[in-house]
Amino acid sequence: MPMTITEKILAAHCGKKEVAPGELINAKLDLVLANDITAPIAIKEYRATGAKKVFNNERIALIPDHFAPNKDIASAEQCNMLRQFSRENDLSLYFEVGRMGVEHALLPEQGLVVPGDVVIGADSHTCTYGGLGAFSTGVGSTDVAAAMITGEAWFKVPETMKFVYKGKAGKWIGGKDIILRTIGDIGVDGALYRAMEFTGEAIKKLSMAGRLTICNMAIEAGGKNGIIEPDEITEKYVAKRARRKYKFYKSDKKANYVEVREYDLTGMEPQVACPHLPENVKPVSALGSINVDQSVIGSCTNGRIEDIREAAKVIKGHKVHPYVRMIVIPATQAVYKQSIKEGLVDIFIDAGAAFSTPTCGPCLGGHMGILAAGEKAITTTNRNFVGRMGSPKSEVYLSNPAIAAASAILGRIGTPEELK
Amino acid sequence: MKFKGKTWKFGADVDTDAIIPARYLNTSDPKELAKHCMEDSTNPDFMKKMQPGDIIVAEKNFGCGSSREHAPISIKAAGVSCVVAKSFARIFYRNCFNMGLPIFESVEAVEGIKEGDQIEVDADAGVIRNLTSGKEFKVAAVPPFMQELIAAGGLMAYTKKKAGL
Numbered sequence: 001m002p003m004t005i006t007e008k009i010l011a012a013h014c015g016k017k018e019v020a021p022g023e024l025i026n027a028k029l030d031l032v033l034a035n036d037i038t039a040p041i042a043i044k045e046y047r048a049t050g051a052k053k054v055f056n057n058e059r060i061a062l063i064p065d066h067f068a069p070n071k072d073i074a075s076a077e078q079c080n081m082l083r084q085f086s087r088e089n090d091l092s093l094y095f096e097v098g099r100m101g102v103e104h105a106l107l108p109e110q111g112l113v114v115p116g117d118v119v120i121g122a123d124s125h126t127c128t129y130g131g132l133g134a135f136s137t138g139v140g141s142t143d144v145a146a147a148m149i150t151g152e153a154w155f156k157v158p159e160t161m162k163f164v165y166k167g168k169a170g171k172w173i174g175g176k177d178i179i180l181r182t183i184g185d186i187g188v189d190g191a192l193y194r195a196m197e198f199t200g201e202a203i204k205k206l207s208m209a210g211r212l213t214i215c216n217m218a219i220e221a222g223g224k225n226g227i228i229e230p231d232e233i234t235e236k237y238v239a240k241r242a243r244r245k246y247k248f249y250k251s252d253k254k255a256n257y258v259e260v261r262e263y264d265l266t267g268m269e270p271q272v273a274c275p276h277l278p279e280n281v282k283p284v285s286a287l288g289s290i291n292v293d294q295s296v297i298g299s300c301t302n303g304r305i306e307d308i309r310e311a312a313k314v315i316k317g318h319k320v321h322p323y324v325r326m327i328v329i330p331a332t333q334a335v336y337k338q339s340i341k342e343g344l345v346d347i348f349i350d351a352g353a354a355f356s357t358p359t360c361g362p363c364l365g366g367h368m369g370i371l372a373a374g375e376k377a378i379t380t381t382n383r384n385f386v387g388r389m390g391s392p393k394s395e396v397y398l399s400n401p402a403i404a405a406a407s408a409i410l411g412r413i414g415t416p417e418e419l420k
Numbered sequence: 421m422k423f424k425g426k427t428w429k430f431g432a433d434v435d436t437d438a439i440i441p442a443r444y445l446n447t448s449d450p451k452e453l454a455k456h457c458m459e460d461s462t463n464p465d466f467m468k469k470m471q472p473g474d475i476i477v478a479e480k481n482f483g484c485g486s487s488r489e490h491a492p493i494s495i496k497a498a499g500v501s502c503v504v505a506k507s508f509a510r511i512f513y514r515n516c517f518n519m520g521l522p523i524f525e526s527v528e529a530v531e532g533i534k535e536g537d538q539i540e541v542d543a544d545a546g547v548i549r550n551l552t553s554g555k556e557f558k559v560a561a562v563p564p565f566m567q568e569l570i571a572a573g574g575l576m577a578y579t580k581k582k583a584g585l
Contacts, residue, residue, distance in 0.1 A: 037488060050580075071446075078447075140514060140518060143575065146576060
């Protein structure tokens with residue numbers, strides 16, 4: 001039976017020759033992940049079972065990134081739970097402040113998730129690793145607690161939707177625009193319970209950063225996982241960093257798709273998701289004049305070095321608008337260091353922007369840039385729900401790094417072309 | 421299993437930030453989380469008005485967004501007996517079965533219930549009765565594995581048994 005890449009990876013992890021959509025399987029996990037918000041519940045649940053040993057102390061990643069560096073006493077207690085549990089169980093993948101980064105940027109960068117993996121994480125954006133050609137999906141804390149004991153998780157094999165992108169993307173168009181356009185098309189539950197397979201000539205040319213951005217936001221369409229077939233670009237990315245053996249899976253030519261959708265990127269404008277749902281997507285020129293109080297570059301969606309470079313290219317030689325606070329947050333320490341090396345930090349500071357240590361911070365309204373009532377932000381993050389970045393009376397617009405950077409200079413949502 | 425209570429209606433795509441805003445996620449204490457249940461939703465005074473046993477009835481894709489189990493925990497700890505929706509977001513759905521918040525899918529029930537109606541959810545019979553209007557609706561069947569999970573007492577009890585703990 002012909003299978004999709006998602007079906008092949010799942011079959012290989014439950015010891016079967018083939019699996020079909022709808023089938024319930026118990027899959028072996030290559031990595032289990034949780035953060036400072038979700039791990040405390042998982043740790044409590046784990047301890048309540050009386051379990052004495054985790055399934056594998058090298059395959060559980062605990063990353064304090066959401067409210068870390070600790071934003072208040074309660075957050076400090078939560079981070080401390082991860083720290084203590086990691087020491088008790090001798091977990092090799094605990095990342096302390098100073099070494100940590102935003103989880104979904106850090107794990108691929110460090111070669112800790114690899115093509116062909118099955119990964120669960122108590123964080124909805126765990127679907128990011130599909131950009132490497134892995135099956136990865138977000139779950140809750142209880143799933144992680146059970147997986148820390150068994151090293152397994154149950155899944156219903158999802159149906160796959162295929163998204164084909166053709167045409168030549170213009171300047172400033174990246175993974176973010178591709179995924180925003182897709183979510184705008186199918187809606188926030190357009191891929192509910194389904195695998196989203198991204199393919200086509202435009203994807204084949206896309207950098208690993210762009211691919212990770214696309215798969216990162218599969219959850220914003222309700223998808224179970226996002227996935228892209230690994231190729232030479234993937235090989236180049238993983239060859240130098242993979243800490244484990246990896247395997248490239250590819251969809252069979254005659255694999256079954258529940259739906260196929262095609263998009264032509266030729267002439268496509270940068271896309272912006274307007275409040276208060278990621279599906280409220282418009283081309284940037286259709287927005288009219290929207291003043292912004294804050295511009296954020298960062299997160300698991302767009303905090304990689306390519307994103308920081310793109311924003312720096314736009315900002316260079318300009319000043320942030322007097323009424324705007326621009327906050328740049330590299331997703332990992334390696335991205336931070338590279339930004340220093342390339343002189344990007346100087347560019348931002350000279351322009352009047354803040355440059356922060358890695359954290360999820362403002363993306364989920366945690367810290368490092370919370371909005372007051374009535375304020376508006378343009379941000380490279382992934383969600384614009386009511387209250388997502390602070391006050392329930394604030395508004396969040398989602399875009400790529402170039403648009404967020406140009407808007408910081410203009411004081412309103414706009415494009416690099418509008419800069420003098 | 422039967423749940424009887426007054427209904428509170430919500431729209432489509434209620435996200436987990438609306439159910440429990442991230443600013444309260446520096447704790448996982450159910451009682452603390454319950455205080456802020458639905459605070460950023462279209463009914464921010466939900467906790468002031470609701471009574472234990474009340475039922476949330478929502479349109480499609482309830483619980484979309486983050487994976488935070490704090491969302492179903494806050495609903496359960498608030499005293500909501502169950503949630504009826506046209507559909508549920510995937511991670512929220514999975515979390516509810518894992519941690520034990522009863523949820524039911526029924527398009528016709530959501531369309532046939534007005535806010536404030538008294539309803540009875542009869543899980544065994546697979547029906548929802550609107551006691552105010554006298555109408556009856558079918559509930560989508562719970563998948564067999566999910567029934568197994570419920571019978572075992574949730575995912576952790578199921579896992580304990582499997583791991584021989």
